Amino acid sequence: MFKLSHKKIIATSAVAAAVAFAGCLGSNPDASSSSEGSTKYVASHTYDFNGKKVIDGGVYYPVVDGKRGPYYVNEQASRIAYNKGREALPVEIKAWDVDVMYNGPFPKGHGTVGEGEEIYEEKCVACHGDFGSGAANIGIYPALSKGNAYELHETLKNQRLNPDDDGPIRVFGSYWPYPSTAWWYIKTGMPHPHPKSLTNNEVYALVAYMLSINELKVDGEVVEDEDFELNQDNFGKIEMPNVNGFIPNLNGPNGTDNIRKLLNTPHEYGAKTLADGRCMHDCLKEVKVQHITIEQKNFLPPLSEVRDLPKEENGGGAEAKAKATYEASCAMCHDSGAADAPIIGNKAQWAKYIKEGMDTVYKKGIEGVGAMPPKGGTTLSDAEFKSVVDYIVGKSK
Amino acid sequence: MDIKETQNAPVSSENEVELSSRREFFKKSAALSVTAIAGTSLAATNALAEEKGDPNIVEEVPWGTKLGDPVTKNRYGMPSPYEHNVTRRNAQLLASGNWQASIAMCPIQDLYGILTPNGLFFNRDHGGVAHIDPNRYRLMIHGLVEKPIVLTLDQLKKYPSVSRVHFIECPANGGPEWRGPQFNSIQFAKGMMSCAEWTGVYIKDILKDLGLSPKAKWMLAEGSDNSEMGRTVPIDKVLDDAMLVYGQNGEALRPEQGYPVRLLLPGWEGNLCVKWLKRLEFGEEPFYAKEETAKYTALKPSGKAIQHFYPLEVNSIITSPCPEKPWTDLEDGEWVEIEGLAWSGQGTIEGVDISLDGGVNWQKASLKGLVLPKAWTRFSFMHKFKKGQKLLLSSRAYDDAGRIQPTVKEERSVMGVESVYHRNAVATWEVTAEGKVNNVQVIS
Numbered sequence: 001m002f003k004l005s006h007k008k009i010i011a012t013s014a015v016a017a018a019v020a021f022a023g024c025l026g027s028n029p030d031a032s033s034s035s036e037g038s039t040k041y042v043a044s045h046t047y048d049f050n051g052k053k054v055i056d057g058g059v060y061y062p063v064v065d066g067k068r069g070p071y072y073v074n075e076q077a078s079r080i081a082y083n084k085g086r087e088a089l090p091v092e093i094k095a096w097d098v099d100v101m102y103n104g105p106f107p108k109g110h111g112t113v114g115e116g117e118e119i120y121e122e123k124c125v126a127c128h129g130d131f132g133s134g135a136a137n138i139g140i141y142p143a144l145s146k147g148n149a150y151e152l153h154e155t156l157k158n159q160r161l162n163p164d165d166d167g168p169i170r171v172f173g174s175y176w177p178y179p180s181t182a183w184w185y186i187k188t189g190m191p192h193p194h195p196k197s198l199t200n201n202e203v204y205a206l207v208a209y210m211l212s213i214n215e216l217k218v219d220g221e222v223v224e225d226e227d228f229e230l231n232q233d234n235f236g237k238i239e240m241p242n243v244n245g246f247i248p249n250l251n252g253p254n255g256t257d258n259i260r261k262l263l264n265t266p267h268e269y270g271a272k273t274l275a276d277g278r279c280m281h282d283c284l285k286e287v288k289v290q291h292i293t294i295e296q297k298n299f300l301p302p303l304s305e306v307r308d309l310p311k312e313e314n315g316g317g318a319e320a321k322a323k324a325t326y327e328a329s330c331a332m333c334h335d336s337g338a339a340d341a342p343i344i345g346n347k348a349q350w351a352k353y354i355k356e357g358m359d360t361v362y363k364k365g366i367e368g369v370g371a372m373p374p375k376g377g378t379t380l381s382d383a384e385f386k387s388v389v390d391y392i393v394g395k396s397k
Numbered sequence: 398m399d400i401k402e403t404q405n406a407p408v409s410s411e412n413e414v415e416l417s418s419r420r421e422f423f424k425k426s427a428a429l430s431v432t433a434i435a436g437t438s439l440a441a442t443n444a445l446a447e448e449k450g451d452p453n454i455v456e457e458v459p460w461g462t463k464l465g466d467p468v469t470k471n472r473y474g475m476p477s478p479y480e481h482n483v484t485r486r487n488a489q490l491l492a493s494g495n496w497q498a499s500i501a502m503c504p505i506q507d508l509y510g511i512l513t514p515n516g517l518f519f520n521r522d523h524g525g526v527a528h529i530d531p532n533r534y535r536l537m538i539h540g541l542v543e544k545p546i547v548l549t550l551d552q553l554k555k556y557p558s559v560s561r562v563h564f565i566e567c568p569a570n571g572g573p574e575w576r577g578p579q580f581n582s583i584q585f586a587k588g589m590m591s592c593a594e595w596t597g598v599y600i601k602d603i604l605k606d607l608g609l610s611p612k613a614k615w616m617l618a619e620g621s622d623n624s625e626m627g628r629t630v631p632i633d634k635v636l637d638d639a640m641l642v643y644g645q646n647g648e649a650l651r652p653e654q655g656y657p658v659r660l661l662l663p664g665w666e667g668n669l670c671v672k673w674l675k676r677l678e679f680g681e682e683p684f685y686a687k688e689e690t691a692k693y694t695a696l697k698p699s700g701k702a703i704q705h706f707y708p709l710e711v712n713s714i715i716t717s718p719c720p721e722k723p724w725t726d727l728e729d730g731e732w733v734e735i736e737g738l739a740w741s742g743q744g745t746i747e748g749v750d751i752s753l754d755g756g757v758n759w760q761k762a763s764l765k766g767l768v769l770p771k772a773w774t775r776f777s778f779m780h781k782f783k784k785g786q787k788l789l790l791s792s793r794a795y796d797d798a799g800r801i802q803p804t805v806k807e808e809r810s811v812m813g814v815e816s817v818y819h820r821n822a823v824a825t826w827e828v829t830a831e832g833k834v835n836n837v838q839v840i841s
Contacts, residue, residue, distance in 0.1 A: 041745060041770065043797050047633065055633040056708035058664065058743025058798040061770060069745070069770045077557035078599070083606045084555050085548035092547065093539050096676050099617060099627070102685050127494060141494035142691075157700035159813045160576060168696055168815050175702075178685050185687040188625035189524065192498070195623050246694060246704040250683045256614050256631045259705050269695070269703055269819065270811035271710050272803040274795055280750070280759045287755040287789065288841035289827065292578045296585070300487045303582055305507075305721055310481040332495050377497055377525065 041069040055256065057263035057271075098188060102178040102251070106232040107187075111205025113212045114226035119202055120209050123191045126340055126371030132171075132213045141338075142171075145213040149173025153241035173214025177246055179238045183207050193373035204230045211238065300327060322391035329378045333371075334392060340370055342396070350396035361393065362386050476516075483507040485517060486584055490573065497525035497623070500567065501653075502588030505714075505738065506721040511562065511766060511773040513591035515646055520653040521567050521589070523688065524623025527673045531657045536641070540617075540679035543608025550643070550657050556598040559640060561663065562772045564740050566590035566709045568666040568693060568818040575814040578836040583719040586836055587824070592740070592773035595661050596644030600677070601636050613679040617686070618660045621675035627686035628669045629705070630662060632679075638663050641674065664742030664771035665707045666818075668693055695816035703816075709742035711802055712821040713749055713776070713794035724832035729784035735762070739774045739794035747795050749776040755789030755825055755839040756804060762792070788828040789839065805838050 043059035046052065054060045061069035100106060120128075128134065132144030146152055152174035160167045169175075172182055187203045189195050198206070208230035211223040218230070219237040248258035266273055297303075311320065326334075326344075333341035342349040353361050366385060368374040375385045449455070476483070485501035492499035503519035513519075520526070531550050539545035570589035573579050580586045600616075616635050619627040630639065640661040643650055650656045655672025662669050668688055678684075683705070694702040715737040718724050727733055739746045746768055750759040762778040776792065795801035808822040827835040 040747075040797060043744060043770075045798075047637065049636055050633065052633070054637075055631055056665065056743060058708055058741070058796075058800075059745075060637055070767075071561065073559075074557065078602055078605075080557075081606050082556055082602070084552040084603075085546040088537050088539050088545040088547045092537065093545060096537055097539065097678065099619070099678070099684055099686070101680075101682060103682065156696060156702075157698065159698055159815055161814060168700075170691075170696070172691075176690055178690070181685045181687050181690055185625075189623065189687070192495075192524065192623070195524065195625070245701055246690070247701050248704075250705060252682075253614075255683060256633065259631065259707075260633075262703070263707065266800065267811065269706070270803060270808040271821075272801050272807060274799045274801050276801070278750070278795065278801055282757060283759065284755070284757045284839075284841055286841050287757060287839055289755065289789065289825075290577045290838040290840045291827075292581055292836060294579065295581055296488060296490050296573075296579045297581070298489055299582070299585065300489075301482075301484065303486070303584070303721060304482040306482055307479045309478055329496060332489060332492065338494070377495065 042067075043069075052257075053260055053264050055260045055263065057266065098184070100180040100184040100187075102180045104180075104232075104236050106180070106235040107183070107200050107203075108232055109200030109204045110229050110231035111201045111203070111208055112227055112229045113205075113208045113223065115202075116205035116207070116209025116212075117226065119198075119206055123194075124206070127192065132210065144172050144210055146171050146174070147215070149214040149216050150241045153245075156242070156245065171214070172210055173216055173241070175242050175245070177240060177243045179207060179211075179235065179240060182210060183235070193368065193371070193377065204235075207235075216240070300331075318387055319391060322387045325378070325380065325384070325388045326391055330376055330388065330392065341372065344392050345395050347396055350393065354393060354397055358389075358393070362389055365389050476514075483517065485520065486588075488580075488585055491585075498523050500589060502584050503591045504584050505588050505590070506583045506716055506719050508716075511592050511738075511769075511775060512646055513593055515593070515648065515651045515654075518591040518593060518645075518651065518654060519565075519567070519589055521667060522622070522624075522653075522672075523626045526652050527620075527622035528652055529621070529657060529673055534657050536658060536674060536676070538603065538607065538677045538679075540677075541610035541613040541681065542604070542679055543610070544606070546607060548603075553598060553641060553658065554643065556602055558596055558644075559599055560594055560596040560644070561638075561640070561661075562592065562594045562767070562769050563661065563663040564590055564592040564709075564742075564771065564773050565661075565667045565670055566740070566742070567668065568706065568709065571820040571824075572817045574836075574838070575809070575812075575816065575820060578838050581720045581836050583714065583716060583721055583836075587714045589667075590740075593646045594644075595640065595642040596647075597640040597642030597658075597661065600639045600641060603641075604635070609679060612681050615680050615683050617676070617678040617680065617684045618669075618671040618674060619676040619678075619686075620655070620671045620673040622673045624687075626668070626671055626673075626688060627684065628671055628689055629683045629686065630660075630669060631705075631707075634662055634665070634707070662707075664709060664744075666693060666709065669707065693818060695812065695818045697811070697816060698813035706819055707742075709740070710819060710821045711739070711741035711743065711746070711794050711796045711798075711800045713737055713739035713792040713802065714824050715751075715790055715792050715826055718790070718828065718834045719826060720834045720836055723834045724782060724828060727782045727784075727832060729782065731782045733780050733782050735778040735780050735790065737776050737792050739764075739776055739792070740772065741794065741796035741798065741800065742771055743800055744796040744798035745770040746774040746776075747797050749774075749795075750793045751776075751778040752791040752793070753780070753788050756791050756793075756823060759793065784832075785830045786828075787830055789825050789837070790828060791823050791825045791839065793823050805840050809840075 041061055042064045043061055045054055045059055047060055048062050063073055127141040128144050134143030146169050152169045155169045158166050158168045183203055186206055215222055217239040218234055248262045262268055334344045337343045366375055483504050487501055500521040503517055534550045536548045567589035571587055614632055616630045617627055618630060619625055641658055642661045643658050645654055658674045659672040660670050660674050694704045695706050696702040715735060717736045739749045749762045751762045752759045762776045765775045765777045768774050793802045802821055802823050805822040825837050825839050827837040
């Protein structure tokens, strides 16, 4: 169906050989991989444009006879110069090019551990917990520290093979290779409900605080003094324990070739090739089955394969709608008390809010309060939001 | 478990004749209609007899005896309300604190063919779905190029367009199950993926106008959403099949997929296909964005983690039966299709094998429909159902890159159980004597 030229068959010989000689431990597979259901397109393990192996270890489909794999292409289209758009202005590039490279230069600014702690207590603690330990109640917002980074780094070899085993601890201090990533991410992505609201100095202060709670060293000294100042000059001297913990090494002129080498070595990442065998018979001596032990089934909405009319259409009413909104947008925190949210149904917790009057409760919710963003991060109208508040309060008094 | 007795019976024309006999056929269609009208017309069900016939046939139905909706009613069409249970679903276990930094799983058990409807496409965000005004959309391309540019959406669409069918998969698909099965559901065990026809522009077609420096080795792709999601892409992929896409199954990208423009790196981790794309910067060194070190790195037992783990390796899953679609309604001796999806981010599916005994013996399944590179591919295998027979159903795909799925044991032996990402070991469903289907793992 898709004819291969002789030349291209040679180009794809690695694949062909793997299929043709796929011996296996038990017996041979049927020899039908190229006949019935033939799906072969012209594919190469080597790029035309640089003569190197395909970077992800897979195949590449060159344009042959007006087709790329199964797709016809207009080859003229890729030869024309289009020159759309306009030149980017330096002021525009400056506005958007705010990434921080691992090897600097680092943004201008400075901040101390003490300043960072103040900002942290005001803007971060509700989600990330005391001293960056993660949200107290459910622990699913990322923790920023679990203790001394250099000691925790040793846990990265841990494997939870048994239920009581300790796992590897992957937090900023123990796992991240470069602090530049944290600076960049805090500047552009944090605080979660109000990103891009922190100044350079505030970001330096927060990173300094993160260094202190992870007991990280800068230029040989552990950061513990609240007067310690982090700035563009000493940022490059932060000593991250896991800086060499990632493979392959991507830095420097051989970076892309290093990843090419790794991804073309399937056994390095648990992948298997047809040359390893495609066993068809008597492949296992015994069949050992692992069943579900702790079943996860808190699904939203619950699984159902029923084909019927939805309940709303049968007159579920406003309360059903408010309940659905609550479950989709509010339950994450108000079911569990995450981020200090008052728990639905907890009359004692809600009493103090209800006492302030419903107008105040609505207003706080609409404008955002504590870790909760305005309207809980929803796009509801004021009226819709109030009906959800009514639903929660109705369950909590 | 009588795993030795699970060999598939050869196709017998006698069986087929028997099954398609008039009597059998009537019995089956009657049973079906009972299901269809259950709850609305119980009396009719009880009264169902051969001489009376199926009331859905011999009596008039409501939708045939009145006017339907005018063509003006739904300017944008919606699924039948009866399909309201076919939705994306969430689990708190898979959220990073709230429903903004979270994932919605695709109901792959309910999909047909290889294209995912846009409203059901799985959705992973790092700071919520951004809503971008297309008139204010700008894309900047800068860094190691002679001419840095800014494009509007209309200008981007003036480049010649390319349409391609590709899956997008989160590399954490199946990741919660490295230590064993947790979800008795295909939607949660394997629903972090979908497949669509994408329309957009090859980045290489834009770059050739800009004077890309030979020093450029990496491209940063950055989104304009809450999290400014960013990833570093090697130049090889940019010059191969990387696209800037604005079309999804024939219409504009959905907001959940990055409206108006996302990056598409066919076959590579979904998070690399940056949504709400605002900036491409070319550089000599990798950028180390948050989501390429803090997350999306695969920790090995040595304590070293693989970073920049781009391609989704060859993989497959049986979609019917599955925990959501059990075989509890089958009759003894009935022929049933075992159907599933296979995919590879490293090439095109070459074939899929099926095992009924947990991987002791394998038989070749048929591929069916379109078989496209880096796209979902359907496979099919006919099975004669034997009432009470326990089975361990597995599928194993292989691709034209010469890769085949490893067993759970083989994959764990290299990657351990803490790597989170890129789990592509053979998956297994246990079919119980009652025809129920459970998620299990064969670990020998």
